[in-house]
Amino acid sequence: MNLSDICDNAKKGREYALLGNYDSSIVYYQGVIQQIHKHCQSLRDPALTVRWQQLSKELTEECEQVKTIMTTLESFKSEKPTDIQALQPEKRVDPAVWPPPIPAEHRNPVPVKRPNSGVKQQRKESPGLQHRGAGPGGHAQASAKADRPGFTKCKDDKGKRGGDVQGDEGHKKFDGTGYDSDLVDSLERDIVSRNPNVHWNDIADLEDAKKLLREAVVLPMWMPDFFKGIRRPWKGVLMVGPPGTGKTMLAKAVATECGTTFFNVSSSTLTSKYRGESEKLVRLLFEMARFYAPTTIFIDEIDSICGRRGTSDEHEASRRVKSELLIQMDGVGGALEGDDPSKLVMVLAATNFPWDIDEALRRRLEKRIYIPLPSAVGRVELLRINLREVDLATDVNLDLIAEKIEGYSGADITNVCRDASMMAMRRRIQGLSPEEIRALSKEELQMPVTMEDFTLTLKKISKSVSAADLEKYEAWMAEFGSV
CATH class of the missing domain: 3.40.50.300 (P-loop containing nucleotide triphosphate hydrolases)
Structure with missing residues (x-):
């Protein structure tokens, strides 16, 4: 979960609310709340989970306030304009006299915008798309629509499937006209x-x-x-x-x-x-x-x-x-x-x-x-990449370790490095009570990894790929490979 996306979406939700664009603000708020809920499911620290849940509760309250404001404004819009003619007293119609002119706003009453009329617009402004350029300055819009569904006229007036919709920052935004908007949103949000x-x-x-x-x-x-x-x-x-x-x-x-x-x-x-x-x-x-x-x-x-x-x-x-x-x-x-x-x-x-x-x-x-x-050279390089943030003791010989882990995959080598880097911590907390463990400082646990740690780890972690599997891959590549 990218925490910067959560912060950006929360910021966009508040900015849209301040600018009076309540539809988009609600969409961003709802997206942030869903992202926080997914993030909480991946956490293992109860204290951190409680803090995220408190933040989700506060954002939910802000979202409800925006919804209240939006409902109040919609109630004003739904009031029908007063018919001035109906309020005037009846007069005898003289065929020789022209009737008084009707004000322009009463000739063709504008249809009232219902609260659910912005559903499609909300879906297109999904929080997962905020990096495509739909910023607080306005919405990405299509210039015109052609007759066939799913086609949009771009700036060069060429009909194009899935229309070229430009955001405020110039990034392209896919127009899913002709497709189910839920399918478009799911693809944009999950895999782009x-x-x-x-x-x-x-x-x-x-x-x-x-x-x-x-x-x-x-x-x-x-x-x-x-x-x-x-x-x-x-x-x-x-x-x-x-x-x-x-x-x-x-x-x-x-x-x-x-x-x-x-x-x-x-x-x-x-x-x-x-x-x-x-x-x-x-x-x-x-x-x-x-x-x-x-x-x-x-x-x-x-x-x-x-x-x-x-x-x-x-x-x-x-x-x-x-x-x-x-x-x-x-x-x-x-x-x-x-x-x-x-x-x-x-x-x-x-x-x-x-x-x-x-x-x-x-x-x-x-x-x-x-x-x-990985080859012998690749195994040494993998060990260096995985241990670049770990302090190593002077007796650690990466070349010797690489020889011992012949036949290990890249994921296996990563598991070996992870387990070896935790050996010192296991020795330090052995026999301590939970209160004593919580009282330990970070510096007390930052002990270098020794050669003995790797030796103990290799006794517990074995390779995951068998020789028979390798023979099957090599036989298939010999028949169908195209390097």
Whole structure:
């Protein structure tokens, strides 16, 4: 949970209230309260949870006050204008005399705005979209609408699916006209990320994978004139490997380094209990990706979404979702000849079970790379990255530790470092009462990690990938790999 987003949304809610834009203010308040509720569920400190709950209560009271003001104003608007003609005494109508003129405001009474008339506007101004440029100075608006639903005229007067709506700061905002606004809001709020904040230096080893991803995503944006025709960028990249080797980290690093909008998709994002809605979500996802291009769509555990078709246990709804995903991926691809590579939509996928993926999807993911277990050099680098904020004793030999953890995945090595860094704290609080533990200062617990701590940790934590699993990955890559 990004705490800066909570602060920004609370600030926006109060600013909108001060500016008299009560509809948007209520939306921001409700969004902040939901974010705090989710944040409280992830906390383990009871005292901290109580403080967040108190803050949520105060924001709820502010929201209720704004609602009261809004209700009062709506009651004034709903009063019908007084008919001046009705208040005047009856007079005999002389056909030779013109009647007095009727005031302009009584000729065509303006329809009264009901309180629920701003529902659509509220949905479009979801708190999750505040970074797209809808600030307190006004709302993002479309210039005009074309006849067909879902099309909006942009500044260049070209009809475009999903309309180009500009916010006050110039950022594009997707216009979901023609789609269910709830679906648009859920995709925007849950999976759009402009800066995952993971860099190449945060990932140890895997130089071959980094080189390929730079060539597939980053270089086409730096050298658009070169990547045309037969040298067009790849449609998609499939990362194959054991669990915990850094596939998700690589995808986030791609989005960070090349500044693309990052869509982090899982099977739960694209499934719905209503018939036909899952296919709409897939189509809407790719519409939004084209609109926010350059874009990276990362589909984690893609075998759960697009397994082999035609099996006996396949459901009809699952087959429709797979077909829609394949159709949309054919329409995305790399930039074709004459297209602008800055409009690139790159599909990255990761899986631990490549042999379960549908053959048609495997064809569309043109580059299939193997993310192996870390090498000896990679293990040393991983140890350094994980222990950069920890004090190490002089007897710690990272090269020796790297030899002992051969066959460990990146996630396993992280667990080893985490457990070893807590050994000193465990020795310090052993035998102490809860009151004595709470009285300990931070400096008393900041003891360096020794070689003995790693030795004890390695006796408890074993590797999670077997040799038989590695043989299966290597056999699949030998048959279908495309590096």
